[in-house]
Amino acid sequence: DAGVIQSPRHEVTEMGQEVTLRCKPISGHDYLFWYRQTMMRGLELLIYFNNNVPIDDSGMPEDRFSAKMPNASFSTLKIQPSEPRDSAVYFCASSPPGGNRPQHFGDGTRLSIL
């Protein structure tokens, strides 16, 4: 089991550019979560999917953020245009069905917007 795979691991780009973060969940997991981690705000849930369908995107900070899950093995989180305050570590996690199952996290993408 390769675990949750995120790419890229690090991204440095200039303000105004489009940023796309990618995630491959664990096979067989039907829940997928996107989180953002900062020193000030801790770990925040941005959006989550069940069976590729977005269930709750109330944590998405602004319309500049969008997420998609075109199939069970791939999801993207896009920021357009990016701003310096978007700098954070973004995590993807997946879990099997059943609320008592733990979420499995990828190692994150460290995003720096200059």
Added chain:
Amino acid sequence: AQSVAQPEDQVNVAEGNPLTVKCTYSVSGNPYLFWYVQYPNRGLQFLLKYITGDNLVKGSYGFEAEFNKSQTSFHLKKPSALVSDSALYFCAVSSPRGGYSTLTFGKGTMLLVSP
């Protein structure tokens, strides 16, 4: 709304001594409770969970946690700390609202174990 409080930003303990990392929660209904650990530049790793049954749950790396319903607490413990236990620890809760689908995390507690 559900919430998790980790009252200590940092816990310092000497190697070989017992450690406790505190967590209290607020939720409607019966909670599911989790502890995760995060090492530098890594994602969160699951340590243990309480769903139902015995209030004392055992997890990975010798950690355990005690669920206390009356005090709404779920403190993480280990009898003898190791330097390698130094990391950031997160408590999390899920609730019947939303079908236990999502987790609410505390802000994390940094554990530093000195040699």
